[in-house]
Amino acid sequence: MSLEQAKQVAAYQAVDQFVTNNCIFGVGSGSTVVYAVQRLAERVESEKLKVTCIPTSFQAKQLIIKHGLNLGELETNPNIDVTIDGADEVDSNMTLIKGGGGCLLQEKIIASCSKKLIVIADYTKDSVKLGDRYKKGVPIEVIPMAYVPIKNKIISLYGGEIKLRSAVAKAGPVVTDNGNFILDWMFANQNLDWEKVNNTIKLIPGVVETGLFVNMCCKAYFGQPEGNVVER
Numbered sequence: 001m002s003l004e005q006a007k008q009v010a011a012y013q014a015v016d017q018f019v020t021n022n023c024i025f026g027v028g029s030g031s032t033v034v035y036a037v038q039r040l041a042e043r044v045e046s047e048k049l050k051v052t053c054i055p056t057s058f059q060a061k062q063l064i065i066k067h068g069l070n071l072g073e074l075e076t077n078p079n080i081d082v083t084i085d086g087a088d089e090v091d092s093n094m095t096l097i098k099g100g101g102g103c104l105l106q107e108k109i110i111a112s113c114s115k116k117l118i119v120i121a122d123y124t125k126d127s128v129k130l131g132d133r134y135k136k137g138v139p140i141e142v143i144p145m146a147y148v149p150i151k152n153k154i155i156s157l158y159g160g161e162i163k164l165r166s167a168v169a170k171a172g173p174v175v176t177d178n179g180n181f182i183l184d185w186m187f188a189n190q191n192l193d194w195e196k197v198n199n200t201i202k203l204i205p206g207v208v209e210t211g212l213f214v215n216m217c218c219k220a221y222f223g224q225p226e227g228n229v230v231e232r
């Protein structure tokens, strides 16, 4: 079974389990979420469900529109029933690294407004310690003018290495949906207290959000190479 099929089985199972009639549904971002929206559209059509979809990114919004789903906004729907989103890594405490696709800020806002955050992923994201499997580090969204001092501050606090994200080598920096830059922090120590790290980094002026999702995710579905899904 391919990785794409592993993503699909996880996404389908989560949507079948958590999407109900009249629910306000947070739509995550990334390649796995594409399958969740596909499944949602099938169910909306066949079961005549009424679901209001709140996007976490430009990509999510486009997916909702493409599938003819009901697009909602946070202003009018600030209480979301369930959000289904991807992740770059999920550790044994259900702490997540997110933001591989650069959408971490809106993803975290939507997750914080959701009664439940459900992760869907293939088996390569299922990890014990952050950094065991995802080697690109923790994404941090920053105000462009502050990226150098923020980078220096994080290195002086925790060590490791930080790269300003660019789409193509030697091209300009990636700009997020919110007009910011992304720093990818390759941490050197896997035994950090991630809650504390998240809170500390967030206090550095110019940091908008981190890709550390601590105590936010209540369930994860991992599609397996054999075609089954492992839940935890």
Ligand code: 5RP
Pocket: 028, 029, 030, 031, 032, 033, 085, 086, 087, 088, 097, 098, 099, 100, 101, 102, 103, 104, 107
């Ligand atoms: C985007 C994200 C994605 O959810 C995460 O990168 C996982 O993506 P994929 O499903 O493509 O592996 O956090 O900011």
